Amino acid sequence: MRQFVFALESLFQVKQTVRDKLQAEYAAAQAALAEAEDEKARLDRTLAEESGRYARKARTGTTIGDFEAHAIYFEELQRMISAAGRRVDRAREEAVRRQTALVEVHKEIKVLEKLRRKRHLEHRAEEARRELGVREDILSFHMAGGADTPGRPAGS
Helix, strand or coil, X not given: CCXXXXXXXXXXXXXXXXXXXXXXXXXXXXXXXXXXXXXXXHHHHHHHHHHHHHHHHHHHCCCHHXXXXXXHHHHHHHHHHHHHHHHHHHHHHHHHHHHHHHHHHHHHHHHHHHXXXXXXXXXXXXXXXXXXXXXXXXXXXHHCCCCCCCCCCCCC
């Protein structure tokens, strides 16, 4: 019996290697997204805490200098929050790109797996037909008396 050889095995192996690489890249992109979201959330909390602190201080009275300092600080904090939001958006887009690429390579691998399974079944069917043909040849050879059959003396 001949051994089954899938003609696209090397492509299948390459796709699996690409899948493994993309999985690692997707995991890294997800981690970067989580980090960017955490940083933005931290800045949002800081803004909320500082706004509350400033509001309490403003009720008791504040100087023009304090007001200007807080305004500059809040403006800088808003700029940092805006930049963190852009980083989150970029990280999310990158994670989606990696996920899309990963889904595509998974689809390609599934197609190759189905093709491999189909070709393997075809190979097995062909081998079964070939084996049946050999058995029929042997049987017809024996039936024609071309060989010693069990229970018949040789040469009779």
